[in-house]
Amino acid sequence: MTPAIEVRNVEKVFRQGTGMFSAPRFVRAVDGVSFSVPPGGCFGIVGESGCGKSTLARLILGLHPATGGDILVDGRKLSGMHRRERAKLIQPVFQDPFSSLNPRRTVADIVGMPLAAQGVGEAERTKRVNEMLARVGLTAEQGGRLPAQLSGGQRQRVAIARALVLRPRIVVCDEPTSALDVSVQAQILNLLAELRRDLGLTLVFISHNLAVVEHICDEVAVMYLGRVVERAETDDLFRRPAHPYTRALLASVLTPEPGLGIPDVGLGDSYPDPANVPPGCRFHPRCPVAQDSCRSVQQAARAVHGRSVECMLAESL
Protein backbone atom coordinates (compact mmCIF):
# COMPACT_ATOMS: atom_id res chain seq x y z
CA MET A 1 0.00 0.00 0.00
CA THR A 2 1.27 3.49 -0.81
CA PRO A 3 1.92 5.39 2.40
CA ALA A 4 -0.22 8.47 2.94
CA ILE A 5 2.89 10.48 3.55
CA GLU A 6 6.47 9.52 2.98
CA VAL A 7 9.43 11.61 4.10
CA ARG A 8 12.64 10.59 2.36
CA ASN A 9 15.96 11.71 3.71
CA VAL A 10 14.78 15.30 4.19
CA GLU A 11 17.24 17.92 5.33
CA LYS A 12 17.16 21.65 5.98
CA VAL A 13 20.22 23.84 6.34
CA PHE A 14 19.75 27.42 7.48
CA ARG A 15 22.36 30.06 6.72
CA GLN A 16 23.03 32.28 9.69
CA GLY A 17 25.05 35.41 10.36
CA THR A 18 25.17 37.01 6.95
CA GLY A 19 27.42 39.87 8.02
CA MET A 20 29.56 41.26 5.24
CA PHE A 21 32.85 40.25 6.81
CA SER A 22 31.97 37.24 8.91
CA ALA A 23 31.82 33.79 7.43
CA PRO A 24 28.24 32.51 7.37
CA ARG A 25 27.37 29.77 9.81
CA PHE A 26 25.25 26.87 8.66
CA VAL A 27 22.70 25.36 10.96
CA ARG A 28 21.60 21.88 10.03
CA ALA A 29 18.16 21.96 11.65
CA VAL A 30 16.89 18.78 10.03
CA ASP A 31 19.49 16.25 8.96
CA GLY A 32 18.33 13.33 6.87
CA VAL A 33 14.98 12.42 8.37
CA SER A 34 12.95 9.59 6.84
CA PHE A 35 9.67 8.02 7.82
CA SER A 36 6.38 7.03 6.31
CA VAL A 37 2.87 6.90 7.66
CA PRO A 38 0.17 4.52 6.36
CA PRO A 39 -3.24 6.02 5.53
CA GLY A 40 -5.22 6.64 8.69
CA GLY A 41 -2.15 6.31 10.88
CA CYS A 42 -0.86 8.69 13.50
CA PHE A 43 2.85 9.33 13.60
CA GLY A 44 4.38 11.08 16.61
CA ILE A 45 7.56 13.11 16.63
CA VAL A 46 9.04 13.93 20.04
CA GLY A 47 12.15 15.72 21.17
CA GLU A 48 13.26 18.64 23.27
CA SER A 49 13.21 22.28 22.18
CA GLY A 50 15.54 23.03 19.31
CA CYS A 51 15.76 19.46 18.02
CA GLY A 52 14.23 20.47 14.69
CA LYS A 53 10.74 19.04 15.06
CA SER A 54 8.95 22.30 14.28
CA THR A 55 11.25 22.91 11.31
CA LEU A 56 10.39 19.43 10.10
CA ALA A 57 6.68 20.28 10.41
CA ARG A 58 7.19 23.40 8.31
CA LEU A 59 9.09 21.43 5.68
CA ILE A 60 6.30 18.88 5.48
CA LEU A 61 3.77 21.70 5.10
CA GLY A 62 5.84 23.27 2.35
CA LEU A 63 6.26 26.54 4.28
CA HIS A 64 10.04 26.27 3.90
CA PRO A 65 11.72 24.64 0.95
CA ALA A 66 13.77 21.61 2.01
CA THR A 67 17.49 21.71 1.21
CA GLY A 68 17.43 18.04 0.32
CA GLY A 69 15.25 14.95 0.16
CA ASP A 70 11.66 14.43 -0.90
CA ILE A 71 8.27 14.56 0.72
CA LEU A 72 5.58 12.48 -0.98
CA VAL A 73 1.86 12.44 -0.35
CA ASP A 74 0.12 9.41 -1.91
CA GLY A 75 3.25 8.86 -3.92
CA ARG A 76 3.29 12.39 -5.36
CA LYS A 77 6.05 14.85 -4.62
CA LEU A 78 4.97 17.92 -2.66
CA SER A 79 7.76 20.15 -3.94
CA GLY A 80 6.75 21.78 -7.20
CA MET A 81 3.08 21.13 -6.53
CA HIS A 82 0.78 24.15 -6.90
CA ARG A 83 -0.12 25.78 -3.59
CA ARG A 84 -3.84 25.04 -4.03
CA GLU A 85 -3.16 21.43 -4.84
CA ARG A 86 -0.93 21.08 -1.79
CA ALA A 87 -3.48 22.79 0.44
CA LYS A 88 -6.07 20.12 -0.41
CA LEU A 89 -3.68 17.36 0.67
CA ILE A 90 -2.04 18.66 3.80
CA GLN A 91 -3.03 21.18 6.47
CA PRO A 92 -1.54 22.40 9.75
CA VAL A 93 -2.75 22.87 13.31
CA PHE A 94 -0.34 25.12 15.16
CA GLN A 95 0.66 25.27 18.78
CA ASP A 96 -0.60 28.63 19.93
CA PRO A 97 -4.20 29.38 18.99
CA PHE A 98 -3.59 32.98 20.06
CA SER A 99 -1.16 33.59 17.23
CA SER A 100 -2.50 31.15 14.65
CA LEU A 101 -5.78 33.03 14.12
CA ASN A 102 -5.84 36.46 12.46
CA PRO A 103 -7.21 38.76 15.21
CA ARG A 104 -8.92 41.01 12.66
CA ARG A 105 -11.10 38.39 10.96
CA THR A 106 -14.17 36.59 12.15
CA VAL A 107 -14.15 32.91 12.94
CA ALA A 108 -16.27 32.13 9.87
CA ASP A 109 -13.83 34.11 7.72
CA ILE A 110 -10.87 32.23 9.16
CA VAL A 111 -12.42 28.81 8.69
CA GLY A 112 -13.61 29.75 5.19
CA MET A 113 -10.19 31.06 4.12
CA PRO A 114 -8.89 27.76 2.63
CA LEU A 115 -12.18 27.42 0.71
CA ALA A 116 -11.92 31.00 -0.55
CA ALA A 117 -8.36 30.29 -1.68
CA GLN A 118 -9.71 27.37 -3.72
CA GLY A 119 -12.28 29.67 -5.31
CA VAL A 120 -15.34 28.15 -3.61
CA GLY A 121 -18.37 30.46 -3.93
CA GLU A 122 -19.90 32.38 -1.05
CA ALA A 123 -23.04 30.26 -0.50
CA GLU A 124 -21.23 26.94 -0.67
CA ARG A 125 -18.54 28.33 1.61
CA THR A 126 -21.00 29.43 4.29
CA LYS A 127 -22.63 26.01 4.23
CA ARG A 128 -19.36 24.10 4.55
CA VAL A 129 -18.00 26.47 7.22
CA ASN A 130 -21.11 26.00 9.36
CA GLU A 131 -20.91 22.23 8.90
CA MET A 132 -17.29 22.26 9.96
CA LEU A 133 -17.93 24.52 12.94
CA ALA A 134 -20.64 22.15 14.14
CA ARG A 135 -18.26 19.24 13.59
CA VAL A 136 -15.68 20.72 16.00
CA GLY A 137 -18.30 21.71 18.55
CA LEU A 138 -18.82 25.39 17.76
CA THR A 139 -22.09 27.10 16.89
CA ALA A 140 -22.82 29.06 13.72
CA GLU A 141 -23.41 32.05 15.98
CA GLN A 142 -19.80 31.81 17.22
CA GLY A 143 -18.73 32.02 13.58
CA GLY A 144 -19.53 35.73 13.65
CA ARG A 145 -17.16 36.41 16.53
CA LEU A 146 -13.56 37.55 16.57
CA PRO A 147 -10.90 35.19 17.94
CA ALA A 148 -10.39 37.52 20.92
CA GLN A 149 -13.93 36.71 22.06
CA LEU A 150 -13.20 32.96 22.34
CA SER A 151 -11.37 30.89 24.94
CA GLY A 152 -8.11 29.08 24.19
CA GLY A 153 -9.86 25.75 23.68
CA GLN A 154 -12.46 27.29 21.38
CA ARG A 155 -9.74 28.96 19.39
CA GLN A 156 -7.93 25.68 18.91
CA ARG A 157 -11.24 24.22 17.69
CA VAL A 158 -11.38 27.03 15.13
CA ALA A 159 -7.82 26.20 14.04
CA ILE A 160 -8.81 22.54 13.66
CA ALA A 161 -11.92 23.50 11.69
CA ARG A 162 -9.77 25.61 9.36
CA ALA A 163 -7.37 22.70 8.86
CA LEU A 164 -10.16 20.23 8.09
CA VAL A 165 -12.52 22.31 5.99
CA LEU A 166 -10.81 21.21 2.77
CA ARG A 167 -10.97 17.55 3.91
CA PRO A 168 -7.20 17.10 3.61
CA ARG A 169 -5.51 13.69 3.63
CA ILE A 170 -2.94 14.70 6.19
CA VAL A 171 -2.98 17.04 9.17
CA VAL A 172 0.30 18.14 10.71
CA CYS A 173 -0.25 19.04 14.35
CA ASP A 174 2.63 21.05 15.79
CA GLU A 175 2.17 20.81 19.56
CA PRO A 176 -1.58 21.38 19.29
CA THR A 177 -2.23 21.13 23.01
CA SER A 178 0.83 22.56 24.72
CA ALA A 179 -0.55 26.12 24.88
CA LEU A 180 -3.82 24.97 26.47
CA ASP A 181 -5.01 24.34 30.01
CA VAL A 182 -4.74 20.72 31.09
CA SER A 183 -8.51 20.37 31.32
CA VAL A 184 -8.91 21.59 27.74
CA GLN A 185 -6.04 19.49 26.37
CA ALA A 186 -8.03 16.28 26.81
CA GLN A 187 -11.03 17.73 24.95
CA ILE A 188 -8.89 18.79 22.02
CA LEU A 189 -7.09 15.43 21.91
CA ASN A 190 -10.37 13.56 21.95
CA LEU A 191 -11.71 15.81 19.22
CA LEU A 192 -8.64 15.09 17.08
CA ALA A 193 -8.91 11.34 17.70
CA GLU A 194 -12.62 11.40 16.83
CA LEU A 195 -12.08 13.43 13.64
CA ARG A 196 -9.21 11.18 12.62
CA ARG A 197 -11.46 8.13 12.94
CA ASP A 198 -14.49 9.68 11.22
CA LEU A 199 -12.70 11.43 8.38
CA GLY A 200 -9.94 8.86 7.88
CA LEU A 201 -7.22 11.45 8.54
CA THR A 202 -3.55 10.73 8.68
CA LEU A 203 -1.90 12.66 11.50
CA VAL A 204 1.68 13.78 11.97
CA PHE A 205 1.73 14.73 15.61
CA ILE A 206 4.60 16.77 16.95
CA SER A 207 4.95 17.18 20.68
CA HIS A 208 7.27 17.30 23.63
CA ASN A 209 4.53 15.87 25.80
CA LEU A 210 5.22 12.14 25.95
CA ALA A 211 1.95 11.26 27.65
CA VAL A 212 -0.01 12.86 24.81
CA VAL A 213 2.02 11.03 22.18
CA GLU A 214 1.60 7.71 23.97
CA HIS A 215 -2.14 8.30 24.08
CA ILE A 216 -2.72 9.21 20.45
CA CYS A 217 0.08 7.85 18.22
CA ASP A 218 0.69 4.46 16.56
CA GLU A 219 4.33 5.03 15.84
CA VAL A 220 6.83 7.47 17.34
CA ALA A 221 10.10 8.99 16.20
CA VAL A 222 12.47 10.54 18.73
CA MET A 223 14.46 13.45 17.33
CA TYR A 224 17.76 14.74 18.63
CA LEU A 225 19.67 17.59 16.97
CA GLY A 226 17.92 17.19 13.65
CA ARG A 227 18.09 13.39 13.38
CA VAL A 228 15.66 10.66 14.25
CA VAL A 229 17.60 8.64 16.81
CA GLU A 230 14.90 6.03 17.40
CA ARG A 231 11.71 5.08 15.63
CA ALA A 232 9.34 2.41 16.90
CA GLU A 233 5.76 1.38 17.54
CA THR A 234 4.43 3.45 20.41
CA ASP A 235 4.06 0.53 22.84
CA ASP A 236 7.54 -0.82 22.10
CA LEU A 237 9.12 2.57 22.47
CA PHE A 238 7.52 3.36 25.76
CA ARG A 239 7.98 -0.15 27.20
CA ARG A 240 11.50 -0.83 25.99
CA PRO A 241 13.34 2.32 24.85
CA ALA A 242 16.51 1.29 23.03
CA HIS A 243 18.38 4.58 22.56
CA PRO A 244 19.95 6.15 25.65
CA TYR A 245 18.36 9.48 24.73
CA THR A 246 14.90 7.93 24.56
CA ARG A 247 15.51 6.42 27.99
CA ALA A 248 16.54 9.79 29.38
CA LEU A 249 13.50 11.44 27.80
CA LEU A 250 11.13 8.87 29.30
CA ALA A 251 12.86 9.16 32.67
CA SER A 252 12.40 12.92 32.62
CA VAL A 253 8.61 12.71 32.71
CA LEU A 254 7.38 14.21 35.95
CA THR A 255 5.23 11.99 38.09
CA PRO A 256 2.24 13.32 39.99
CA GLU A 257 3.72 11.70 43.13
CA PRO A 258 4.49 14.47 45.64
CA GLY A 259 7.89 14.56 47.28
CA LEU A 260 9.72 12.77 44.51
CA GLY A 261 11.13 16.00 43.16
CA ILE A 262 12.47 16.50 39.69
CA PRO A 263 14.00 13.28 38.36
CA ASP A 264 17.71 13.19 37.57
CA VAL A 265 17.95 11.97 34.00
CA GLY A 266 21.73 11.81 33.82
CA LEU A 267 22.04 14.17 30.88
CA GLY A 268 24.07 16.84 32.60
CA ASP A 269 23.40 20.54 32.30
CA SER A 270 24.56 21.21 28.74
CA TYR A 271 22.12 21.95 25.96
CA PRO A 272 22.71 20.81 22.42
CA ASP A 273 23.63 23.52 19.92
CA PRO A 274 22.35 22.83 16.40
CA ALA A 275 24.94 25.21 14.94
CA ASN A 276 27.75 23.18 16.47
CA VAL A 277 26.94 19.49 16.21
CA PRO A 278 29.52 17.29 17.97
CA PRO A 279 31.48 14.78 15.86
CA GLY A 280 30.70 11.09 16.01
CA CYS A 281 27.41 10.26 17.65
CA ARG A 282 25.79 13.65 18.19
CA PHE A 283 24.43 12.57 21.53
CA HIS A 284 27.76 11.46 23.03
CA PRO A 285 28.53 14.60 25.13
CA ARG A 286 25.37 14.01 27.13
CA CYS A 287 25.14 10.24 26.90
CA PRO A 288 25.53 8.42 30.23
CA VAL A 289 26.90 5.26 28.54
CA ALA A 290 29.10 6.83 25.83
CA GLN A 291 32.32 5.00 24.91
CA ASP A 292 35.41 6.18 23.06
CA SER A 293 34.16 4.93 19.71
CA CYS A 294 30.97 7.05 20.10
CA ARG A 295 33.09 10.19 19.89
CA SER A 296 34.37 9.46 16.39
CA VAL A 297 31.92 7.17 14.59
CA GLN A 298 28.44 8.23 13.54
CA GLN A 299 26.17 5.22 13.80
CA ALA A 300 23.67 4.95 10.94
CA ALA A 301 20.10 3.92 11.63
CA ARG A 302 19.77 0.13 11.98
CA ALA A 303 17.14 -2.36 12.99
CA VAL A 304 17.30 -3.48 16.60
CA HIS A 305 14.44 -5.36 18.28
CA GLY A 306 12.13 -4.58 15.35
CA ARG A 307 12.75 -0.86 15.37
CA SER A 308 15.14 1.67 13.92
CA VAL A 309 17.84 2.96 16.28
CA GLU A 310 20.92 5.13 15.78
CA CYS A 311 23.11 3.79 18.59
CA MET A 312 25.90 1.23 18.36
CA LEU A 313 25.28 0.11 21.91
CA ALA A 314 21.54 -0.43 21.54
CA GLU A 315 21.67 -4.23 21.93
CA SER A 316 23.73 -4.16 25.08
CA LEU A 317 21.45 -1.72 26.90
Place this chain on the structure above:
Amino acid sequence: MRFPSVRLLAAGLGTAIVAIVLVAGLLAPWITPYDPFITNLDARMIPPSFMEGGRPENFLGTDQLGRDYFSRLIYGARISMLIGIATVITSGLIGITLGVLGGFFGGRVDDVVMFAITCRLSIPLILVALAVVGLVGSSLTVVVLTLGLLLWDRFAVVARSTTMQVRNLDYVAAAWAAGCSQAHILLREVLPNIIHHLVIVATLEMALAILLEAALSFLGLGVPPPLPSWGLMIAEAKEYMFFSPWVIMVPGISLFVLVLGINFMGDGLRDMLGAQRDV
Protein backbone atom coordinates in the same frame (compact mmCIF):
# COMPACT_ATOMS: atom_id res chain seq x y z
CA MET B 1 -10.02 56.72 37.58
CA ARG B 2 -8.77 60.17 36.77
CA PHE B 3 -5.85 59.51 34.45
CA PRO B 4 -7.64 57.75 31.57
CA SER B 5 -10.45 60.28 31.63
CA VAL B 6 -7.98 63.12 31.09
CA ARG B 7 -6.60 61.23 28.11
CA LEU B 8 -10.06 60.63 26.80
CA LEU B 9 -10.85 64.31 27.20
CA ALA B 10 -7.70 65.27 25.28
CA ALA B 11 -8.54 62.82 22.51
CA GLY B 12 -12.08 64.18 22.26
CA LEU B 13 -10.83 67.75 22.27
CA GLY B 14 -8.24 66.95 19.59
CA THR B 15 -10.80 65.24 17.38
CA ALA B 16 -13.19 68.18 17.83
CA ILE B 17 -10.47 70.69 16.85
CA VAL B 18 -9.52 68.70 13.75
CA ALA B 19 -13.18 68.28 12.82
CA ILE B 20 -13.91 72.01 13.22
CA VAL B 21 -10.89 73.03 11.14
CA LEU B 22 -11.77 70.44 8.50
CA VAL B 23 -15.39 71.57 8.29
CA ALA B 24 -14.37 75.24 8.28
CA GLY B 25 -11.94 74.54 5.44
CA LEU B 26 -14.52 72.59 3.44
CA LEU B 27 -17.26 75.19 3.89
CA ALA B 28 -14.94 78.22 3.52
CA PRO B 29 -16.77 79.85 0.57
CA TRP B 30 -20.09 79.69 2.42
CA ILE B 31 -19.11 80.69 5.96
CA THR B 32 -16.65 83.49 5.29
CA PRO B 33 -18.18 86.96 5.42
CA TYR B 34 -15.84 88.45 2.78
CA ASP B 35 -13.72 87.41 -0.16
CA PRO B 36 -10.21 86.77 1.28
CA PHE B 37 -8.54 88.36 -1.75
CA ILE B 38 -10.37 91.70 -1.84
CA THR B 39 -8.22 94.51 -0.51
CA ASN B 40 -9.53 97.69 1.04
CA LEU B 41 -6.82 100.25 1.56
CA ASP B 42 -9.16 102.47 3.59
CA ALA B 43 -9.48 99.83 6.25
CA ARG B 44 -5.97 98.52 6.89
CA MET B 45 -4.73 96.96 10.14
CA ILE B 46 -8.05 97.18 11.92
CA PRO B 47 -7.82 95.25 15.21
CA PRO B 48 -10.27 92.42 16.00
CA SER B 49 -13.74 93.50 17.03
CA PHE B 50 -13.20 92.57 20.68
CA MET B 51 -10.17 94.88 20.92
CA GLU B 52 -10.00 98.63 21.22
CA GLY B 53 -10.45 100.29 17.82
CA GLY B 54 -12.04 97.18 16.36
CA ARG B 55 -15.26 97.20 14.40
CA PRO B 56 -18.03 94.60 14.26
CA GLU B 57 -17.82 93.97 10.48
CA ASN B 58 -14.35 92.42 10.78
CA PHE B 59 -14.41 89.87 13.61
CA LEU B 60 -10.63 89.34 13.55
CA GLY B 61 -9.79 92.69 12.00
CA THR B 62 -7.99 93.24 8.71
CA ASP B 63 -4.42 92.84 7.49
CA GLN B 64 -1.95 95.27 6.00
CA LEU B 65 -3.91 95.35 2.72
CA GLY B 66 -7.27 95.65 4.40
CA ARG B 67 -8.32 92.06 3.68
CA ASP B 68 -10.71 90.51 6.22
CA TYR B 69 -8.52 88.48 8.59
CA PHE B 70 -11.23 86.01 9.63
CA SER B 71 -11.96 85.10 5.99
CA ARG B 72 -8.27 84.63 5.31
CA LEU B 73 -7.90 82.45 8.39
CA ILE B 74 -10.74 80.17 7.25
CA TYR B 75 -9.31 79.89 3.74
CA GLY B 76 -5.92 79.22 5.34
CA ALA B 77 -7.45 76.28 7.21
CA ARG B 78 -8.48 74.92 3.84
CA ILE B 79 -4.88 75.08 2.61
CA SER B 80 -3.45 73.58 5.80
CA MET B 81 -5.88 70.64 5.78
CA LEU B 82 -5.41 70.10 2.05
CA ILE B 83 -1.64 70.01 2.48
CA GLY B 84 -1.87 67.76 5.53
CA ILE B 85 -4.22 65.23 3.94
CA ALA B 86 -2.69 65.22 0.44
CA THR B 87 0.81 64.84 1.87
CA VAL B 88 -0.21 61.97 4.14
CA ILE B 89 -1.94 60.17 1.27
CA THR B 90 1.04 60.55 -1.09
CA SER B 91 3.74 59.78 1.45
CA GLY B 92 1.64 57.04 3.04
CA LEU B 93 1.21 55.22 -0.26
CA ILE B 94 4.94 55.39 -1.00
CA GLY B 95 6.14 54.59 2.51
CA ILE B 96 3.68 51.80 3.27
CA THR B 97 4.28 50.10 -0.07
CA LEU B 98 8.05 50.20 0.35
CA GLY B 99 7.98 49.22 4.02
CA VAL B 100 5.55 46.32 3.64
CA LEU B 101 7.42 44.92 0.63
CA GLY B 102 10.78 45.20 2.37
CA GLY B 103 9.53 43.71 5.61
CA PHE B 104 7.60 40.93 3.92
CA PHE B 105 10.09 39.72 1.35
CA GLY B 106 13.31 40.52 3.22
CA GLY B 107 16.63 39.76 1.54
CA ARG B 108 17.45 41.80 -1.56
CA VAL B 109 14.11 43.62 -1.60
CA ASP B 110 14.67 44.73 1.97
CA ASP B 111 18.22 45.87 1.15
CA VAL B 112 16.83 48.09 -1.61
CA VAL B 113 14.13 49.51 0.70
CA MET B 114 16.64 50.19 3.47
CA PHE B 115 18.89 51.92 0.96
CA ALA B 116 16.01 54.10 -0.19
CA ILE B 117 15.13 55.00 3.42
CA THR B 118 18.74 55.89 4.19
CA CYS B 119 18.97 58.03 1.06
CA ARG B 120 15.74 59.79 1.94
CA LEU B 121 16.93 60.49 5.51
CA SER B 122 20.10 62.10 4.19
CA ILE B 123 18.18 64.62 2.06
CA PRO B 124 17.50 67.90 3.85
CA LEU B 125 13.91 68.88 3.16
CA ILE B 126 14.35 72.66 3.07
CA LEU B 127 17.21 72.33 0.59
CA VAL B 128 15.08 70.23 -1.74
CA ALA B 129 12.21 72.69 -1.43
CA LEU B 130 14.59 75.53 -2.27
CA ALA B 131 15.89 73.69 -5.34
CA VAL B 132 12.41 72.75 -6.53
CA VAL B 133 11.03 76.26 -6.07
CA GLY B 134 14.07 77.62 -7.84
CA LEU B 135 13.50 75.30 -10.75
CA VAL B 136 9.74 75.34 -11.24
CA GLY B 137 8.51 78.23 -9.09
CA SER B 138 6.28 77.96 -6.06
CA SER B 139 2.71 76.72 -6.11
CA LEU B 140 0.39 74.67 -3.95
CA THR B 141 0.97 71.59 -6.13
CA VAL B 142 4.72 71.92 -5.78
CA VAL B 143 4.45 72.09 -1.98
CA VAL B 144 2.18 69.03 -1.80
CA LEU B 145 4.43 67.04 -4.13
CA THR B 146 7.63 68.05 -2.38
CA LEU B 147 6.29 67.12 1.05
CA GLY B 148 4.47 64.02 -0.18
CA LEU B 149 7.52 62.67 -1.99
CA LEU B 150 9.80 63.32 0.98
CA LEU B 151 7.85 62.56 4.16
CA TRP B 152 7.43 58.79 3.60
CA ASP B 153 10.41 57.65 5.65
CA ARG B 154 8.57 57.16 8.93
CA PHE B 155 5.76 55.27 7.19
CA ALA B 156 8.35 53.00 5.58
CA VAL B 157 10.26 52.34 8.81
CA VAL B 158 7.13 51.55 10.84
CA ALA B 159 5.50 49.49 8.07
CA ARG B 160 8.69 47.51 7.59
CA SER B 161 9.26 46.62 11.23
CA THR B 162 5.63 45.77 11.98
CA THR B 163 5.39 43.66 8.81
CA MET B 164 8.47 41.74 9.93
CA GLN B 165 6.77 40.93 13.22
CA VAL B 166 3.48 39.90 11.63
CA ARG B 167 4.84 37.82 8.76
CA ASN B 168 6.33 35.29 11.18
CA LEU B 169 3.09 34.73 13.07
CA ASP B 170 1.32 31.43 12.71
CA TYR B 171 -1.78 32.85 11.07
CA VAL B 172 0.35 33.94 8.13
CA ALA B 173 1.86 30.44 8.00
CA ALA B 174 -1.68 29.04 8.11
CA ALA B 175 -2.65 31.24 5.16
CA TRP B 176 0.34 29.96 3.17
CA ALA B 177 -0.60 26.40 4.04
CA ALA B 178 -4.20 27.13 3.03
CA GLY B 179 -2.97 27.92 -0.46
CA CYS B 180 -3.62 31.68 -0.36
CA SER B 181 -1.87 33.88 -2.89
CA GLN B 182 0.90 36.29 -1.95
CA ALA B 183 -1.35 39.26 -2.69
CA HIS B 184 -4.07 37.86 -0.43
CA ILE B 185 -1.59 37.33 2.41
CA LEU B 186 -0.19 40.85 2.06
CA LEU B 187 -3.55 42.60 1.79
CA ARG B 188 -5.80 40.47 4.01
CA GLU B 189 -3.49 38.94 6.62
CA VAL B 190 -0.59 41.39 7.05
CA LEU B 191 -1.93 44.86 6.23
CA PRO B 192 -5.01 44.83 8.52
CA ASN B 193 -2.77 43.85 11.42
CA ILE B 194 -0.30 46.71 11.01
CA ILE B 195 -2.72 49.42 9.92
CA HIS B 196 -3.33 50.75 13.43
CA HIS B 197 0.37 51.59 13.77
CA LEU B 198 0.24 53.36 10.42
CA VAL B 199 -2.82 55.43 11.36
CA ILE B 200 -0.82 56.91 14.21
CA VAL B 201 2.13 57.64 11.95
CA ALA B 202 -0.34 59.33 9.60
CA THR B 203 -1.50 61.77 12.31
CA LEU B 204 2.10 62.60 13.23
CA GLU B 205 3.03 63.15 9.59
CA MET B 206 -0.04 65.28 9.02
CA ALA B 207 0.91 67.61 11.86
CA LEU B 208 4.47 67.69 10.57
CA ALA B 209 3.36 68.46 7.02
CA ILE B 210 1.16 71.34 8.17
CA LEU B 211 4.03 72.80 10.21
CA LEU B 212 6.46 72.36 7.33
CA GLU B 213 4.10 74.05 4.92
CA ALA B 214 3.88 76.98 7.30
CA ALA B 215 7.66 77.04 7.60
CA LEU B 216 8.16 76.85 3.82
CA SER B 217 5.57 79.54 3.21
CA PHE B 218 7.17 81.70 5.88
CA LEU B 219 10.47 81.37 4.02
CA GLY B 220 8.77 82.19 0.75
CA LEU B 221 9.28 78.65 -0.58
CA GLY B 222 5.75 77.44 -0.07
CA VAL B 223 2.36 78.65 -1.09
CA PRO B 224 2.71 81.85 -3.14
CA PRO B 225 0.82 85.03 -2.13
CA PRO B 226 -1.93 86.07 -2.28
CA LEU B 227 -3.15 82.57 -1.29
CA PRO B 228 -4.09 82.75 2.41
CA SER B 229 -1.81 80.14 4.03
CA TRP B 230 -1.25 80.41 7.78
CA GLY B 231 2.49 80.33 7.33
CA LEU B 232 2.29 83.10 4.75
CA MET B 233 0.05 85.12 7.05
CA ILE B 234 2.67 84.84 9.79
CA ALA B 235 5.39 85.85 7.33
CA GLU B 236 3.45 88.89 6.15
CA ALA B 237 2.56 89.84 9.70
CA LYS B 238 6.06 89.74 11.10
CA GLU B 239 6.79 93.30 10.00
CA TYR B 240 3.82 94.62 11.94
CA MET B 241 4.08 92.48 15.04
CA PHE B 242 5.51 95.16 17.33
CA PHE B 243 2.63 97.58 16.87
CA SER B 244 -0.14 95.10 16.01
CA PRO B 245 0.76 91.83 17.72
CA TRP B 246 -2.59 90.21 16.90
CA VAL B 247 -1.73 89.91 13.18
CA ILE B 248 0.89 87.33 14.04
CA MET B 249 -0.94 85.85 17.01
CA VAL B 250 -4.13 84.90 15.16
CA PRO B 251 -2.52 82.57 12.57
CA GLY B 252 0.17 81.49 15.06
CA ILE B 253 -2.33 80.37 17.69
CA SER B 254 -4.48 78.72 15.03
CA LEU B 255 -1.48 76.71 13.82
CA PHE B 256 -0.55 75.73 17.36
CA VAL B 257 -4.10 74.65 18.23
CA LEU B 258 -4.51 72.60 15.04
CA VAL B 259 -1.20 70.76 15.43
CA LEU B 260 -1.96 70.13 19.10
CA GLY B 261 -5.41 68.84 18.15
CA ILE B 262 -3.98 66.44 15.55
CA ASN B 263 -1.47 65.09 18.06
CA PHE B 264 -4.17 64.63 20.71
CA MET B 265 -6.27 62.81 18.15
CA GLY B 266 -3.31 60.57 17.28
CA ASP B 267 -2.77 59.70 20.94
CA GLY B 268 -6.45 58.90 21.28
CA LEU B 269 -6.39 56.68 18.20
CA ARG B 270 -3.36 54.85 19.53
CA ASP B 271 -5.08 54.13 22.84
CA MET B 272 -8.27 53.06 21.13
CA LEU B 273 -6.75 50.80 18.47
CA GLY B 274 -4.17 49.40 20.85
CA ALA B 275 -6.85 48.45 23.36
CA GLN B 276 -8.97 46.83 20.68
CA ARG B 277 -6.10 44.57 19.76
CA ASP B 278 -5.57 43.25 23.25
CA VAL B 279 -9.21 42.57 24.20
